[in-house]
Amino acid sequence: MKRKDILRKLEERLARGEINEKTYLEIKARYDSEPEESEPSQPTMPDLGEAIGAVVAQATAEAGRHAEHAAHAVGEAMRAVxxxxxxxxxxxxxxxxxxxxxxxxxxxxxxxxxxxxxxxxxxxxxxxxxxxxxxxxxxxxxxxxxxxxxxxxxxxxxxxxxxxxxxxxxxxxxxxxxxxxxxxxxxxxxxxxxxxxxxxxxxxx
Structure with missing residues (x-):
C-alpha cells in the first residue's frame, strides 16, 4: 500500500475517533521521514517500426559501401588502360x-x-x-x-x-x-x- 493511502486511512480513523491526534501525528511523522517508494517502471518495449527501420537503414548503408567499393575497384582497373x-x-x-x-x-x-x-x-x-x-x-x-x-x-x-x-x-x-x-x-x-x-x-x- 502506498504512503498516501496509509495516511488517508489514518485521517479517516482520526475523524471517526478511533485514534487520537497524537497517535496520528506520530505515525504520520514516521511515514514522512521514510523515502517514498517509487513505482517500478514498466519496461519500455521498443517500437517495432523503428527497430525494422534501423535494421533496414544499416543494411542499406552497408550495401551502399560495398557497391561503392566495387565500383571504385572496377573504375581503377578501367582507368589503368x-x-x-x-x-x-x-x-x-x-x-x-x-x-x-x-x-x-x-x-x-x-x-x-x-x-x-x-x-x-x-x-x-x-x-x-x-x-x-x-x-x-x-x-x-x-x-x-x-x-x-x-x-x-x-x-x-x-x-x-x-x-x-x-x-x-x-x-x-x-x-x-x-x-x-x-x-x-x-x-x-x-x-x-x-x-x-x-x-x-x-x-x-
Missing part, C-alpha cells in the same frame, strides 16, 4: 581493336586481346590470348599463353607464350620464349629463340 581510336572496344575481360586504335597502360592487362585492324599497344601486354589479323605494333613485352598472328606484327620487346602461331609477318626485336612455335609466314627474331618445339614452313631469320 587508356584507349583511343575508331572501333576500339574495352571491357573487363577483353580488348578488341576492329578499326584503328591505340591502347596504353603499365601493364595493359586483359584476358583476351584481339586486333583486326591497325593497332598499337603502348606498354607491356599481359593476357591469356592475343590474336592479330591486321597490323599491330607492341612497344614493349608481350606475355600471353597463346599468341596467334595472321597479319603484320612487330614486338619491340620479348615475346613469352606457351604457344606461338604465325602465318603472317612477325618481327620480334627481343627474344622469344615459348613451348611451341609454328611459323608458316615470315619470322624475324633479333634476340634468341627458346622453344621446346619449333616448326617452320616459311622464312625465318
Amino acid at each position: 587508356d584507349f583511343s581510336g575508331i572501333g576500339t572496344q574495352l571491357s573487363e575481360e577483353s580488348i578488341k581493336i576492329l578499326g584503328s586504335g591505340v591502347v596504353s597502360g603499365n601493364p595493359v592487362k586483359t584476358v583476351e586481346f584481339k586486333s583486326a585492324g591497325s593497332a598499337r599497344v603502348q606498354g607491356p601486354l599481359e593476357a591469356e590470348t592475343a590474336r592479330i589479323a591486321g597490323s599491330c605494333v607492341f612497344e614493349a613485352d608481350v606475355h600471353v599463353e597463346e599468341f596467334r598472328s595472321a597479319g603484320s606484327t612487330r614486338i619491340a620487346g620479348t615475346l613469352k607464350a606457351e604457344e606461338v602461331e604465325t602465318s603472317g609477318a612477325l618481327q620480334v626485336d627481343g627474344s622469344i620464349e615459348a613451348e611451341e612455335i609454328s611459323s608458316s609466314g615470315s619470322l624475324t627474331v633479333k634476340g634468341r629463340v627458346d622453344a621446346e618445339e619449333f616448326r617452320s614452313s616459311g622464312s625465318v631469320r
Whole structure:
C-alpha cells in the first residue's frame, strides 16, 4: 500500500475517533521521514517500426559501401588502360581493336586481346590470348599463353607464350620464349629463340 493511502486511512480513523491526534501525528511523522517508494517502471518495449527501420537503414548503408567499393575497384582497373581510336572496344575481360586504335597502360592487362585492324599497344601486354589479323605494333613485352598472328606484327620487346602461331609477318626485336612455335609466314627474331618445339614452313631469320 502506498504512503498516501496509509495516511488517508489514518485521517479517516482520526475523524471517526478511533485514534487520537497524537497517535496520528506520530505515525504520520514516521511515514514522512521514510523515502517514498517509487513505482517500478514498466519496461519500455521498443517500437517495432523503428527497430525494422534501423535494421533496414544499416543494411542499406552497408550495401551502399560495398557497391561503392566495387565500383571504385572496377573504375581503377578501367582507368589503368587508356584507349583511343575508331572501333576500339574495352571491357573487363577483353580488348578488341576492329578499326584503328591505340591502347596504353603499365601493364595493359586483359584476358583476351584481339586486333583486326591497325593497332598499337603502348606498354607491356599481359593476357591469356592475343590474336592479330591486321597490323599491330607492341612497344614493349608481350606475355600471353597463346599468341596467334595472321597479319603484320612487330614486338619491340620479348615475346613469352606457351604457344606461338604465325602465318603472317612477325618481327620480334627481343627474344622469344615459348613451348611451341609454328611459323608458316615470315619470322624475324633479333634476340634468341627458346622453344621446346619449333616448326617452320616459311622464312625465318
